[in-house]
Amino acid sequence: MNSTPLLQVRDLQVHFPVRGGVLGRVRGAVKAVDGVGFDVRRGETLGVVGESGCGKSTLGRAVLRLVEPTAGAVCFDGQELTGLSQRQLRPLRRRMQFVFQDPYASLNPRMTVREILEEPFAIHGLARGPGEREREVAELVDAMGLPREALARYPHEFSGGQRQRIGIARALALRPDLVVADEPISALDVSVQAQIVNLLVDLQQARGLTYVFIAHDLNIVEYVSTRVAVMYLGRIVELAPAASLYRQPRHPYTQALLSAVPVPDPGHARTRLLVPGEPPSPLAPPPGCAFHPRCPHAMERCRRESPPSYALGGGHFAACFLAEADAREAPAAAPSGGSPGVLAQPSSSG
Numbered sequence: 001m002n003s004t005p006l007l008q009v010r011d012l013q014v015h016f017p018v019r020g021g022v023l024g025r026v027r028g029a030v031k032a033v034d035g036v037g038f039d040v041r042r043g044e045t046l047g048v049v050g051e052s053g054c055g056k057s058t059l060g061r062a063v064l065r066l067v068e069p070t071a072g073a074v075c076f077d078g079q080e081l082t083g084l085s086q087r088q089l090r091p092l093r094r095r096m097q098f099v100f101q102d103p104y105a106s107l108n109p110r111m112t113v114r115e116i117l118e119e120p121f122a123i124h125g126l127a128r129g130p131g132e133r134e135r136e137v138a139e140l141v142d143a144m145g146l147p148r149e150a151l152a153r154y155p156h157e158f159s160g161g162q163r164q165r166i167g168i169a170r171a172l173a174l175r176p177d178l179v180v181a182d183e184p185i186s187a188l189d190v191s192v193q194a195q196i197v198n199l200l201v202d203l204q205q206a207r208g209l210t211y212v213f214i215a216h217d218l219n220i221v222e223y224v225s226t227r228v229a230v231m232y233l234g235r236i237v238e239l240a241p242a243a244s245l246y247r248q249p250r251h252p253y254t255q256a257l258l259s260a261v262p263v264p265d266p267g268h269a270r271t272r273l274l275v276p277g278e279p280p281s282p283l284a285p286p287p288g289c290a291f292h293p294r295c296p297h298a299m300e301r302c303r304r305e306s307p308p309s310y311a312l313g314g315g316h317f318a319a320c321f322l323a324e325a326d327a328r329e330a331p332a333a334a335p336s337g338g339s340p341g342v343l344a345q346p347s348s349s350g
């Protein structure tokens with residue numbers, strides 16, 4: 001088996017320019033992703049969690065080059081994606097797919113399910129004969145647990161859960177290796193969320209898929225993930241095997257997230273996490289550790305210096321000065337677990 005990680009992300013940055021004034025001059029930048037690095041091994045699920053606005057979606061999109069990174073590198077199956085033109089990316093696109101939060105918004109309402117599922121084959125010139133395409137599409141709806149009659153119908157005729165099954169079917173049509181699922185269940189009724197999660201888990205096993213699973217629901221992330229990355233204001237502050245992260249969270253932000261109570265978000269079919277205090281604006285992040293204004297353990301040093309990511313052994317990393325003493329005694333980082341300084345760059349953000 002190929003032991004190179006399927007995905008390698010190094011010091012990835014996505015900065016959005018902010019314009020202002022009558023002339024629309026660039027006034028600053030939202031550092032949505034600000035120096036992120038991690039590996040994803042073949043067949044694993046990397047969960048990505050954090051509060052709204054911390055940069056999860058932007059990270060997922062930048063990995064697939066659906067938004068252009070400002071800096072950094074993304075390597076897919078050993079090939080560097082960041083300097084490739086859209087044309088050069090095309091054969092790789094087939095192998096990397098995105099599952100959206102809102103399947104309705106991502107499905108063309110004027111196309112039948114059959115047309116929606118045949119489209120990826122047409123775009124990539126695959127399964128050329130109608131017989132072959134028909135077989136592939138029939139197999140897809142079966143695998144998604146949808147009836148064959150669904151093929152002749154339109155997206156609006158389905159429930160939210162069924163629409164997400166169609167969205168997943170389209171993403172998996174060309175048998176990708178990597179799937180980035182961005183909050184794939186948060187727009188769905190609680191009653192169908194578990195079904196969709198179980199479908200994703202079953203499909204992963206049946207098709208040998210590798211997932212990046214973005215979510216704010218920590219229970220779901222624990223259930224699906226091999227390892228979990230916790231994001232705060234554009235950076236990964238903790239990364240660890242799921243069992244280790246949930247048993248012994250090392251970063252005060254992760255500890256706060258795990259003890260936060262999900263509360264209903266009026267107007268949205270989702271809950272949000274309530275960590276005491278407000279996340280700072282990514283336009284003007286605090287100096288030092290970005291979490292220090294909300295951190296119950298903040299020390300003088302945290303106001304001045306941004307902590308590097310300390311390797312704590314067993315593939316557990318935390319970007320917090322409290323972890324420094326343990327890091328000195330910890331064994332060296334696992335080869336594909338990233339290395340200190342790769343996860344969160346020590347820098348003087350401010």
Ligand SMILES: Nc1ncnc2c1ncn2[C@@H]1O[C@H](COP(=O)(O)OP(=O)(O)OP(=O)(O)O)[C@@H](O)[C@H]1O
Pocket residue numbers: 016017030031032050051052053054055056057058059216282
């Ligand atoms: N196209 C854009 N232009 C400018 N700013 C953007 C753009 N897209 C995202 N942002 C900003 O980047 C930051 C990160 O947004 P992002 O959607 O990645 O966060 P998120 O963690 O996925 O949040 P949510 O869970 O609410 O989707 C936010 O401050 C957001 O306002």
